[in-house]
Each structure stands twice: as C-alpha cells, then as structure tokens.
Amino acid sequence: MQGPDIAWYLAVAAFLFATGALGVLLRRSPLIVLLSLEIMLNGGNLALIAFSRLHGESSGQIFALAVMAVAAAEVVVGLGLIVAIAQRKLDLDVDKLSFLRG
Amino acid sequence: MIIAAWICLVTPLAAALLLTLLGNSASRRAAGYIATTAVFGSFIAAVVVFAKLWSEAPADRSHASTAWEWLTAGSFHVGLRILVDPLSVFMMLVVSGIGFLIVAYSIGYMDGENEERRYFAYMALFVFSMLLLVQAGNLVILLAGWGLVGLSSYLLIGFWHDRPPAVAAAKKAFIMNAIGDATMALAFFLLIQDGQSLNFPDMFAVGPGHGWLVNLVALGLLGGAVAKSAQIPLQTWLPDAMEGPTPVSALIHAATMVTAGVYLIVRTHAVFEQAPRVLELAAGLGAATLLMAALIALVQTDIKKVIAYSTMSQIGYMFVAAGLGAYGNAMFHLMTHAFFKALLFLAAGLVIHALAGEQDIRKMGGVGRVMPFTRTAFLIGSLALVGVPPFAGFFSKDEIIAAALSRGWYGDILFAVALIGAFLTGVYAFRLYLIVFPGKPSPFVEEHVHEHSHEGPFSMTSTVAVLTVLSVIGGLIQFEPLWGPVSSWLDPVAPPLAVPSSTQDALASLFAVLLGLAGIGVAWMIYGAKRWHVPTLAFSRRLLEHKFYFDEAYNFAFYRPAVALAKGLDRWFEKPVIGGSIKEIASGFREAGLDTSRIQTGLVRTYALVIAASLAVITIVFVAVR
Amino acid sequence: MGNVVVWIVWIVAAFSCLASGVAVISFTNPFFSALALIGNLASLAVLYLLLSAEFVAAGQVLVYAGAVMVMFLFVTAYLGGRADAPWAGGPTWQQFGAVLAAGAILVEVIVVIGLKAGGRLSHEAKIDSGFGSPRRIGEVFLTDHLLAFEITSIVLLVAAVGAVILGAHSRRRPDTIGEQIHEGEVHARP
Numbered sequence: 081m082q083g084p085d086i087a088w089y090l091a092v093a094a095f096l097f098a099t100g101a102l103g104v105l106l107r108r109s110p111l112i113v114l115l116s117l118e119i120m121l122n123g124g125n126l127a128l129i130a131f132s133r134l135h136g137e138s139s140g141q142i143f144a145l146a147v148m149a150v151a152a153a154e155v156v157v158g159l160g161l162i163v164a165i166a167q168r169k170l171d172l173d174v175d176k177l178s179f180l181r182g
Numbered sequence: 183m184i185i186a187a188w189i190c191l192v193t194p195l196a197a198a199l200l201l202t203l204l205g206n207s208a209s210r211r212a213a214g215y216i217a218t219t220a221v222f223g224s225f226i227a228a229v230v231v232f233a234k235l236w237s238e239a240p241a242d243r244s245h246a247s248t249a250w251e252w253l254t255a256g257s258f259h260v261g262l263r264i265l266v267d268p269l270s271v272f273m274m275l276v277v278s279g280i281g282f283l284i285v286a287y288s289i290g291y292m293d294g295e296n297e298e299r300r301y302f303a304y305m306a307l308f309v310f311s312m313l314l315l316v317q318a319g320n321l322v323i324l325l326a327g328w329g330l331v332g333l334s335s336y337l338l339i340g341f342w343h344d345r346p347p348a349v350a351a352a353k354k355a356f357i358m359n360a361i362g363d364a365t366m367a368l369a370f371f372l373l374i375q376d377g378q379s380l381n382f383p384d385m386f387a388v389g390p391g392h393g394w395l396v397n398l399v400a401l402g403l404l405g406g407a408v409a410k411s412a413q414i415p416l417q418t419w420l421p422d423a424m425e426g427p428t429p430v431s432a433l434i435h436a437a438t439m440v441t442a443g444v445y446l447i448v449r450t451h452a453v454f455e456q457a458p459r460v461l462e463l464a465a466g467l468g469a470a471t472l473l474m475a476a477l478i479a480l481v482q483t484d485i486k487k488v489i490a491y492s493t494m495s496q497i498g499y500m501f502v503a504a505g506l507g508a509y510g511n512a513m514f515h516l517m518t519h520a521f522f523k524a525l526l527f528l529a530a531g532l533v534i535h536a537l538a539g540e541q542d543i544r545k546m547g548g549v550g551r552v553m554p555f556t557r558t559a560f561l562i563g564s565l566a567l568v569g570v571p572p573f574a575g576f577f578s579k580d581e582i583i584a585a586a587l588s589r590g591w592y593g594d595i596l597f598a599v600a601l602i603g604a605f606l607t608g609v610y611a612f613r614l615y616l617i618v619f620p621g622k623p624s625p626f627v628e629e630h631v632h633e634h635s636h637e638g639p640f641s642m643t644s645t646v647a648v649l650t651v652l653s654v655i656g657g658l659i660q661f662e663p664l665w666g667p668v669s670s671w672l673d674p675v676a677p678p679l680a681v682p683s684s685t686q687d688a689l690a691s692l693f694a695v696l697l698g699l700a701g702i703g704v705a706w707m708i709y710g711a712k713r714w715h716v717p718t719l720a721f722s723r724r725l726l727e728h729k730f731y732f733d734e735a736y737n738f739a740f741y742r743p744a745v746a747l748a749k750g751l752d753r754w755f756e757k758p759v760i761g762g763s764i765k766e767i768a769s770g771f772r773e774a775g776l777d778t779s780r781i782q783t784g785l786v787r788t789y790a791l792v793i794a795a796s797l798a799v800i801t802i803v804f805v806a807v808r
Numbered sequence: 809m810g811n812v813v814v815w816i817v818w819i820v821a822a823f824s825c826l827a828s829g830v831a832v833i834s835f836t837n838p839f840f841s842a843l844a845l846i847g848n849l850a851s852l853a854v855l856y857l858l859l860s861a862e863f864v865a866a867g868q869v870l871v872y873a874g875a876v877m878v879m880f881l882f883v884t885a886y887l888g889g890r891a892d893a894p895w896a897g898g899p900t901w902q903q904f905g906a907v908l909a910a911g912a913i914l915v916e917v918i919v920v921i922g923l924k925a926g927g928r929l930s931h932e933a934k935i936d937s938g939f940g941s942p943r944r945i946g947e948v949f950l951t952d953h954l955l956a957f958e959i960t961s962i963v964l965l966v967a968a969v970g971a972v973i974l975g976a977h978s979r980r981r982p983d984t985i986g987e988q989i990h991e992g993e994v995h996a997r998p
Contacts, residue, residue, distance in 0.1 A: 082811045083811065083814035083815055083817075084818055085929055087922075088822075090921050091921060092825060094917035094918060095826055097914075097917070098913055099830060100833075101906075101909070102907065103832060105790055107833060111842075115832050115833075118876075122848065125864075125868075130859060133932060134929065136934065139948065144864050151876070153964055154967070156879070160971045161974060162883065178786075794910065794913065795909045798909050798916065801916045
C-alpha cells in the first residue's frame with residue numbers, strides 16, 4: 081500500500097476520539113455535545129475502515145456503514161430532544177437540565 | 183359393629199365440618215337441627231354397638247380397630263385406634279345420649295343468638311372430641327381427645343367473646359387444663375421410655391423393680407384427671423366456666439367433660455393399682471374436694487355457681503370411688519349424675535331464659551308459682567342429687583359410701599367425709615330450691631314471667647322432661663346387692679378392689695339417707711319455714727365466699743411473678759436489644775440508601791466523566807493483562 | 809512519485825481532520841462548530857478513499873455531511889445559535905478530570921499501537937480492485953451481514969418514529985416545565 085502505514089491512520093482515529101471525548105465532557109451546550117459525539121463516532125469509523133484495509137475484509141466497511149446509520153438515527157432523536165427542550169423555554173445547558181436526580 | 187363405632191365417632195365431626203363450611207348459608211335453625219340430628223345418629227350408632235356387644239360373651243367383649251398407623255419410631259407404634267369394650271360403650275351411650283338431649287335443648291335456648299351456627303358447630307365438635315376420648319384405643323388418641331375437649335370447652339366458655347369475663351374464664355379453664363395435659367404427657371413419655379405399649383388393653387405390666395416409675399406415671403395421669411375434673415388443687419376454673427351458655431355448662435361441665443378424669447382413672451386402673459399410694463391420694467383429693475365444694479355451695483348466690491360447686495362435689499365422690507377401687511360404682515354414679523345434673527342445669531336454664539338472663543337467686547323467689555313444670559323438674563333433680571330413694575342418686579351414691587366402709591381405716595375416714603358431704607348436699611341443694619321456687623313470686627319475677635305463660639319452647643321442655651324421667655328411674659338399673667347389671671357389665675374391664683358386704687351396704691344407705699334428709703330438714707328450717715337464722719360466723723363466711731382463697735393464692739404464687747417476669751423482660755431485653763437492633767438495622771439501611779442516592783446528581787457531564795475515566799482504567803487493565 | 813502524492817494528500821487530510829475536530833469543540837457559536845464538523849467529515853472521506861473504501865467515502869459525504877449535518881444546521885439556525893463559553897461552568901475538578909481522562913485514553917491507545925501491535929500493523933493484506941466497491945459492499949451486505957442490514961433499517965424506522973413523536977409533543981404543549989421553572993415553582997439544582 082502506498083502512503084503511511086495503518087498505524088498512522090489509527091493514531092488519527094485515536095486523536096479524533098480523544099478530541100470528541102474532550103468536547104463531550106467540557107462543553108455545556110447540548111448541540112455541541114452532540115457534535116462532539118459525532119466526532120467520536122467518526123474516529124471509531126476511521127479505525128474500522130483502517131482495520132478493514134489491513135485485513136482485506138469488507139466486514140469492517142459494513143460495520144462502518146451500520147455505525148453511520150445508527151449515528152444518523154441518534155442525531156435525529158437527539159436533535160428532536162433539543163428542539164423539544166427549547167420549545168419548553170428551558171435553558172440549553174446540560175448542567176441545568178438535571179431533573180433526573182436522586 | 184366396628185363400623186357402627188366409627189360412625190358414632192365420625193358423625194358429629196362431619197356435622198361440625200358441615201356447619202363450618204356452610205357458614206352463613208345455613209339458617210340458624212337448620213344449624214341446630216343438623217347438630218342435633220348428627221348427635222342423635224351418633225347415639226343410635228352407640229346403641230347398635232351396645233346391642234351387638236351385649237350379645238357376645240363377656241370374655242370376648244373387646245374389639246379394637248386401627249384406621250391407620252400414625253406414628254412409627256423403631257418399636258414404638260401409634261395408630262388411630264378405637265376400642266370397643268364395655269367401658270367405652272358405656273361412656274359412648276352416656277355422652278351421645280345426654281349430648282343429644284342437651285343439643286336439642288339448645289335449639290330453643292340459643293334461639294335468636296347471633297352466632298348460633300358457631301355454637302352448634304362447637305357443640306358438635308365437642309361431642310366428637312368426647313367420643314374420641316372415650317373410644318380411644320391407646321393413650322395417644324386419648325390425649326388427642328383430651329386436648330380437643332379442652333379446646334371445645336375453651337371455645338364454648340368464651341362463646342360470648344365480647345364479654346371480658348367470659349374470655350378470661352375461657353383462658354383460665356384452658357390454662358389449668360393445660361397443666362394437666364402436661365403432666366399426662368410426661369407420664370406417657372415415661373411409659374414410652376420404659377418400652378410400654380400405649381395401647382389398651384395390652385396394659386401396663388410394669389415390673390416390680392420399677393416402683394418409682396409407675397408412681398410417677400400414675401401421678402402424671404392423676405394430674406391430668408384432677409385438672410380435667412376440677413378437683414383440688416386445679417379446681418378454680420370450674421365456677422368461672424359458668425360464663426358460658428347454660429347448655430354448655432350442662433353438657434361439658436356437668437355431664438361429660440369433667441367426668442373424663444374419672445374415666446381416665448378407671449381405664450388406666452392397671453397402672454394405678456401398681457401405685458396404691460397414688461390411688462389413695464386420688465381418693466383423698468376427691469374427699470377433700472367433696473367437702474370443700476359442698477361448703478362453698480352454701481353461700482353462693484348465682485344459681486349456676488351453686489350447681490357448679492355441686493358438680494365439683496359429686497365428682498369428688500366419683501374420685502373417692504375410683505380411688506378405692508370401686509370402679510363400677512364410680513361409673514354408675516357418673517351416669518346417674520349425668521342425668522340429674524344435666525336436669526338441674528337445664529331446668530335452671532329454663533328459669534334463666536324466662537327471667538331474661540338473670541342468674542342471681544336473691545332476685546328470684548316464687549318462680550314455682552309461675553313455672554310449675556320447671557319447679558317439678560328441679561325438685562326431682564334436687565332429690566336425686568341428695569340421694570333420696572327411689573331417685574337416681576340414691577342407688578349410686580350409697581354404693582360409693584358403702585365401698586368406703588369396706589376398705590380399712592382410711593376407708594373409714596372417707597366414709598365419714600362422704601356422710602358429712604351427704605348432709606351438706608341436702609342443705610345446699612334445698613337451700614337453692616327453697617330460695618328460688620316456692621312462695622310468692624318476687625317483684626323481679628313478676629316483671630318477667632306471667633302466670634300461665636308457657637315455660638319455654640318445646641325443645642327445651644321436652645328434653646327437660648326426658649331427663650326428669652331418667653332421674654327418676656335411671657337409678658333403678660342397679661341396686662346392690664340385689665341386682666347389679668352395671669357392675670357385671672363393667673367388671674371384666676375394671677375388676678373392683680372394694681366389694682362391700684350387704685351389711686355395709688345397708689349401713690351406708692341408712693346413714694346416707696338419714697343425713698340427707700336431715701340436711702333437707704335444716705334447709706327447710708332456715709329457708710322454707712324461716713324459723714332458724716343462718717348462723718353468722720364472719721370468718722367462715724368470708725372463707726367460703728372467697729372459695730377458700732384458692733384464687734388469691736394462685737394469683738399471688740403464679741400470676742404475679744409471671745407478669746413481673748414478662749414486664750421485666752419486655753423492658754430490659756425486648757425493647758432495647760431486639761427492638762433496638764431492628765430499628766438500627768432499618769435506619770442503617772435508610773442511611774445507606776440516602777447516601778448512595780447522592781451519586782445521582784442529574785448532571786450529564788459528571789456521568790460522562792465517570793464513563794470516560796472508567797474506560798481509561800479498563801483499557802489499562804486489559805492491556806496489562808494481555 | 810505516487811507514494812509522495814499519497815503522503816502529501818494524507819498529511820493534508822489528517823491535519824485538516826484534526827484541526828477541524830479541535831475547532832468543533834472550541835467554537836463558541838454552534839453554527840461554526842457544525843461547519844467545522846462538515847470539514848471534518850470531508851477530510852475523513854478523503855482518508856477513506858486512501859484506504860480503498862470508496863463506497864463508504866461516498867456514503868460519508870452523501871449521508872453524513874449531506875443529510876445529517878444539514879439537519880444539524882437547520883436546527884442550529886432554528887434555535888438561534890445561542891452563544892456559550894466553551895470552558896465555562898461546572899466545577900474545576902470536572903474540567904481537570906475531563907482533560908485527564910481524555911488524555912489518558914489517547915495516550916493508552918497510542919502506546920498500544922506503538923508497542924503492542926507495531927509489527928502486525930505493517931503488513932497490509934493484498935486487495936483486488938473490487939475491494940470497497942459498491943458491488944462488493946452490496947454482496948457482503950446481502951449475504952454475510954444480512955442481519956446487520958435489516959436491523960439497521962429497523963433502527964432508522966424507530967428513530968423516525970421517535971422524531972415524529974418528539975416533534976408532535978413540542979407543538980402541542982409549549983410552555984410547561986419551562987414556565988414552571990421561570991416562575992420559580994420547580995427549582996433546577998446546579
């Protein structure tokens with residue numbers, strides 16, 4: 081294969097994952113949190129595709145497609161929740177939305 | 183015949199179960215009829231068994247039947263076993279016959295009671311229990327019947343359970359009976375340990391080296407008998423048991439249950455005969471009770487309590503007889519006593535029923551004017567009780583007194599006591615009759631009863647009439663030494679130790695009748711003609727009114743310490759240690775739960791952080807392990 | 809020569825991937841964050857192409873960047889793009905912990921890649937020209953991984969239903985919890 085080894089792709093994937101995790105943990109707006117979640121998912125996808133290329137198996141790509149579909153579904157529902165929250169005139173702040181507490 | 187015996191036993195139980203299951207769907211009257219029919223059926227079955235048994239030769243008259251083996255432990259076998267022999271058939275007839283009459287009487291007496299069905303169910307249960315007791319083929323089944331009659335007694339004494347005195351009386355009866363049950367059980371354990379079979383009639387042949395064992399066993403059995411028959415020292419429950427309905431007092435506490443103790447001694451006479459001191463003790467207790475009860479009856483003001491103490495006294499006679507070995511006489515007196523005591527109670531019931539529940543004789547007077555039938559019945563019952571010929575009591579009581587005469591110096595003491603008892607019986611019995619019945623009706627009586635009103639429903643008057651007839655002729659069945667079918671019937675089962683000679687018989691009868699009549703005369707002088715006054719001996723009056731202070735003594739010796747112990751335990755152990763630890767555990771859990779719930783902050787970012795951190799840790803773990 | 813080109817393309821794509829990723833989590837304005845994510849997705853598509861996953865790359869651009877992100881942008885526009893400071897709010901220990909955790913994960917993965925799997929990651933399998941093509945993907949989807957295919961469709965259906973329900977409710981009862989909080993009846997605990 082031309083270009084860098086698979087290891088480099090994996091490193092990029094790890095970075096993406098960590099970046100996404102940081103975003104999820106540090107940001108307060110649920111929209112941004114969702115976006116960060118997307119980054120994490122993409123990081124995972126990249127790793128999947130890289131491994132698929134490494135082993136010559138199409139299964140990794142299949143899995144990546146499935147992940148994409150699930151990510152889409154999740155974004156749909158998440159955005160629906162956010163819109164519903166906004167409709168009820170609540171602050172879009174993850175820290176303030178803490179009603180499910182013990 | 184065995185089948186008839188089983189039918190006799192099971193029919194009342196079936197009635198009790200049926201009444202329980204029917205509950206409120208049976209009418210109250212129907213409940214009464216069901217119970218009465220069942221007991222009548224039982225009586226018929228008993229008659230059938232009797233006829234069959236009579237047709238056999240005396241030596242063959244013993245049949246046992248085991249329904250199933252109940253308990254097997256090594257060489258120890260106990261089965262649900264009934265025994266048909268002259269003694270048990272005798273008791274079956276008495277129990278089912280008198281039971282039938284009294285249950286029929288209850289139809290009228292308990293008419294209109296709210297919980298009438300429960301009453302009849304309990305009565306049927308009682309008849310079954312008593313039959314189980316007398317038909318028992320081994321000591322264990324007898325103990326089962328023993329316990330069941332105790333239970334029925336408790337249920338029926340406390341029948342009006344919203345009355346605290348009734349409930350207290352029921353508890354007292356049950357607890358005192360339980361003491362007797364315990365001694366009996368201990369006796370059984372000793373027997374089992376010795377390897378004896380508990381079956382009748384393979385009886386208790388304990389070897390000569392076992393003197394202490396057989397004495398202990400006999401004492402245990404005597405304890406049970408004393409408790410059930412309300413003799414000293416376990417007699418205090420019987421007067422209180424009058425809280426129950428009058429038919430209950432008649433059936434359970436006069437005719438049948440309280441005589442179970444006598445039956446027990448006669449049935450297990452083989453054991454007692456090997457422990458002659460215990461037999462003498464039994465006779466002594468009987469004599470003491472006889473005297474004490476008669477004295478107390480002189481000052482009682484409740485009509486039922488007088489009759490109750492009379493019962494206690496008469497059972498004392500039976501204990502004297504059994505203790506002397508005159509088993510046939512004891513059973514014969516049991517039978518005649520059942521007749522006239524039931525009669526007295528039921529006649530008293532007629533009076534109580536007519537006077538709307540009043541039992542205080544000081545308010546009654548001249549009842550005879552407005553209730554002539556009842557007056558006649560009561561008079562005949564009293565005469566039978568005192569032992570005036572030709573009424574029933576004469577034949578049976580005098581035999582006992584004669585038997586006492588035939589047994590040496592100890593017997594002579596008992597003879598004297600029995601004669602004094604006969605005198606006192608005359609006094610208290612006719613004191614009761616003369617206060618209540620003759621003369622002008624008291625204001626209270628006039629308020630409640632009108633002349634020529636009918637004295638009670640047919641069910642009540644007819645049964646009282648039957649008992650009256652029995653009290654008149656019932657004794658004629660045996661007149662020693664001229665003819666003695668009862669004794670010859672029972673002798674094969676329980677051969678008597680005391681057979682008085684004809685002179686002794688005649689002497690005894692003479693003295694007994696004379697003293698009885700003297701007692702009646704004294705009562706007449708004081709209460710009838712009102713020429714003498716009741717002697718005012720303050721101390722003895724107080725003694726008698728407090729029933730010789732037995733209740734107070736038991737309260738002090740047993741009840742107070744028990745209550746103190748219970749209170750102490752509650753205060754020092756139950757509340758702090760047990761209650762406290764439970765509370766601690768409960769609050770500890772609550773605290774833990776509250777603390778744990780603080781983890782749920784509701785903040786998403788915190789949760790996510792925890793997940794991320796866990797992920798980091800787990801990754802390290804996986805990598806390291808790999 | 810081809811290798812150099814590939815390397816250069818890779819460096820550019822990787823760099824823009826990482827940069828846009830950082831940008832997503834750094835921007836205050838969610839609109840800009842969403843745009844940065846689109847950039848991220850596009851660079852990822854390039855990386856996929858370098859890994860011979862053409863169909864996935866096309867799907868990424870069409871579905872992810874084309875549909876999902878557009879929806880994101882719509883919602884962001886509808887919500888008005890409220891500003892929010894990136895590092896504000898929450899206890900400091902949380903931020904510190906977040907950085908630590910994310911950093912730990914990153915370091916661990918790099919270490920694993922570096923140390924453990926170093927040897928094995930160099931020998932890529934030989935692939936034919938049909939690898940990653942729609943035909944190949946289609947074949948595998950409908951034979952070996954049919955179950956995944958079907959389940960994915962169910963997941964999408966559920967999401968659609970959920971979205972409709974969430975949308976419907978929001979129109980029917982507008983001011984409930986929100987009003988109550990504003991009027992001070994229900995308190996939100998920080």
